[in-house]
Amino acid sequence: MGKLLKKLILALNFHGLGEAKTLKKQMDIATAHQNNPTLVPGLNPTPASVITMINTQTGYYATRDNLIEQMKQVTENIHNNGEALNNIFVDQWRPQTQAAIGTNTASARVLGYGIKGIDDGHTSTEAALDKSIILSSHPVIVKIDVNTHDVHYVHIHNNLTGKRKLPAGMLRIDMYGYTGAAGLVITDLAALIALGGGYLGEASRGKFTNIFTANTGKTEYYVAVYVDKKTKKPASQSPVASGIIN
Secondary structure: OOOOOOOOOOOOOOOOOOHHHHHHHHHHHHHHHHHOOOOOOOOOOOHHHHHHHHHHHHHHHHHHHHHHHHHHHHHHHHHHHHHHHHHHHHHHHHHHHHHHHOOOHHHHHHOOOOOEOOEOOOOOOHHHOOHHHOOOOOEEEEEEEEEEOOEEEEEEEEOOOOOOOOOOOEEEEEEEEEEEOOOOOOOOHHHHHHOOOEEEEEOEOOEEEEEOOOOOOOEEEEEEEEEEOOOOOEEEEOOOEEEEOO
16 A cells, blocks of 8 residues: 655745734745745746835835824824914903904904804804704714724714715715713714814725824724715714724
């Protein structure tokens, strides 16, 4: 009876290694092929070309990491400048204007201020949203991926279709957020704005990436808003969703 030969099956075992370790293993294999050309003659593509591709991929990773750091810095600048602007309007201009115009309602209107007890004091249409605008068709934040350090990946679907595609007549999805302690009860966008939250940016194809520069351990609260294609104004908003900043 002949001896049973065990079949040899090659394995690469890239799964679960991560980017850096995968590239290193790929480079090790490609270099080994290049150093031992007689073991697999005529390898296609050539080890030299694959090594060039690996070096290119390393460059792409470095470029991406640099861009992420730049984005973090820009996000921090936006936050700091936005806070400074808010302080000017709230703590400096408002009291100065209040003292100058007294009870002159017309002057307040001309200058763009709201009047307490008469309106909500916000000039932006986004800030005027309330519970009544959560219509039968509205965005829903179905998932917030918090597994990446200082990054949230927010996924938005339509509540009726379960799809990320915008419903007919909608132009885009605007995202609003507020950073605070865990366990806050925030009912809608108006409440989020009242706490000091604000506009974060525009979602793309049902996804929004939020990169943080600080506040690890805090919670980010989100509201997604459909903007009407014709009026360019908010049409409906999502329920508030939240995720911890890891």
